[in-house]
Amino acid sequence: MVRSNHIGNLHPVIQEAYTYWNRKRGDRPMPSREDIDPIDIPGIIPHIILIDVEHDPLDFRFRLIGTYVDRHVSGSYTGKRHRDIPQKGPGSGIWNALEQVVRTGEPHVDYLGYYGPVPEVRGVEEAILPLGKDGRITMMMNVLVFIASRNPMVDLTARYRPDWPIGSAEAEQFRISIND
Numbered sequence: 001m002v003r004s005n006h007i008g009n010l011h012p013v014i015q016e017a018y019t020y021w022n023r024k025r026g027d028r029p030m031p032s033r034e035d036i037d038p039i040d041i042p043g044i045i046p047h048i049i050l051i052d053v054e055h056d057p058l059d060f061r062f063r064l065i066g067t068y069v070d071r072h073v074s075g076s077y078t079g080k081r082h083r084d085i086p087q088k089g090p091g092s093g094i095w096n097a098l099e100q101v102v103r104t105g106e107p108h109v110d111y112l113g114y115y116g117p118v119p120e121v122r123g124v125e126e127a128i129l130p131l132g133k134d135g136r137i138t139m140m141m142n143v144l145v146f147i148a149s150r151n152p153m154v155d156l157t158a159r160y161r162p163d164w165p166i167g168s169a170e171a172e173q174f175r176i177s178i179n180d
Helices: 004-009 012-025 093-104 157-163 168-179
Strands: 048-055 058-065 108-113 121-133 136-148
Touching: 012 121, 012 136, 048 093, 058 093, 093 108, 093 121, 093 136
Parallel strands: none
Antiparallel strands: 048 058, 048 136, 108 121, 121 136
8 A cells, every 4th residue: 555655755757656546546446547548647658567457367467568667677578467477477576466456456566676687777666556447456557667776766767768758659559558
């Protein structure tokens, strides 16, 4: 769960995503995926992973991976299920966090170790924000920031600023993915 007094301690990208998610949910437990408009959050889109929630049996399928995240992971996960990826299936840290969000319906923020292809990355700050209707979670909007190894207060976001704001093609791909 994310408590309001912890928001100021989060990376600005995570803060912005959580504030947007919270505003979109209003008085509901969570916003629906249709409530999320990429035009509203151009600085966050490259940091997002959209994950479909499958309920019987429980599994999580990668729907979309933002360009910033894609540059920091070792493989193409789009379309794959967590259960089929080593170190992401049942019992893994990420699986347990996603399962907790499904059980509680509450957002989850964590700082994780990083095991990927970019040597200067020390860790990952991640927010898992549920999306759904009538209390049933159908999708997760994960927002990630990769933290540099030498100074934990410096992230690698600035390295990719020339790619921002996102182009209309990336915004359209996000819109198609979130509404499929």
